[in-house]
Amino acid sequence: MISVAVVDAKTPGNVGTIARAMKNFGLTDLYLVDPPDLDRDGEAYGFAGQAREDVLPNAREVSFEFLVENFHTVGCTAITNEDDRHHVRYPFRTPRELAESLRGVSADTCVVFGRERIGLTNEELERLDEVCSIPASADYPVLNLGQAATITLYELRSLTVEETQHPTEIARAPERDIEALHEQFASLVDAAGLVEEKRPKTVRLWRRLLGRAHPTTREVSTLHGVLRRAENRIREP
Structure with missing residues (x-):
């Protein structure tokens, strides 16, 4: 089982966007650490699409301790270390590599996203089990929180969605x-x-x-x- 957690999000719209991405790619369990106010008439529900019906209203507000104690945790960050001299943000997997590594693993996993401006702190990452980062241009590697979550969850879809909408084989004519x-x-x-x-x-x-x-x-x-x-x-x- 794969869950998603968002730590200290400042913008309700980003929470809604993440909930929508979860709905797109077959995830249902959303955990929120120190969330903003999620008014049902506000932008969180406005951005959530059909996730406003189940994912978002069923989101649980929990502590960071709860995530650490109950899940195999994967912290998502844009800033990484280049080698093993610094272990907080190294080694890291890309979202695709993460999906492959989780295939067949029975442990409940929670993918943890941080704040819009600074992401997860070093102190938080130190307490998480793995680090995941999206390869991007060195000139501007930082993605919007909603974008980062959508890309990561898309790569995890092979573990959460039975892909029946898009055939994998081309029906070549006789x-x-x-x-x-x-x-x-x-x-x-x-x-x-x-x-x-x-x-x-x-x-x-x-x-x-x-x-x-x-x-x-x-x-x-x-x-x-x-x-x-x-x-x-x-x-x-």
């Missing part, structure tokens, strides 16, 4: 249909009157292009119809 499309294109090239010696190369380029595209059945059918109509238009007396 080869006989693709070959028929190649033949239709070759016929169009002939009808267009392309210079004879250039026709084989043009047909080959088309085959290579389509080969990389892995078209679906619907795409092949649509292209076939367009090419056929174009050829018929060309051949009209």
Whole structure:
């Protein structure tokens, strides 16, 4: 089980944004340490989207001690140390690495985010089990609290969401249909009157292009119809 905690947030809108990201990526348990006032008519609920119905109203106000005592904790920070001479912010994992490291782990984990301006203090990070940081430009590595939470929770989605909305495999059209499309294109090239010696190369380029595209059945059918109509238009007396 993965939970989220926000420590000493100053802006209710950021709490709402984090609640919304949790709803997006399949998390439900939100803990708040020293939170701002979360007025149901205020920006926290305004920013929360559908999370205003469950995640936000069910958020629990707890102490930092509660997080340390009850969870495997991961502190999120933008500022890290470069080597092992300083252990407070080193070593650290990226959100993607964190997701991989938690796969199959049975311990309840809480991902802890800090304040908008200064994040988590060194004293707080010292008491947390792991450190997570988002790789960003060295010129400006600090992200908005809501942005940082959204990116981190997105990377954790493989542990919290059954991804059924987006297929992982491309439904490539049957080869006989693709070959028929190649033949239709070759016929169009002939009808267009392309210079004879250039026709084989043009047909080959088309085959290579389509080969990389892995078209679906619907795409092949649509292209076939367009090419056929174009050829018929060309051949009209």
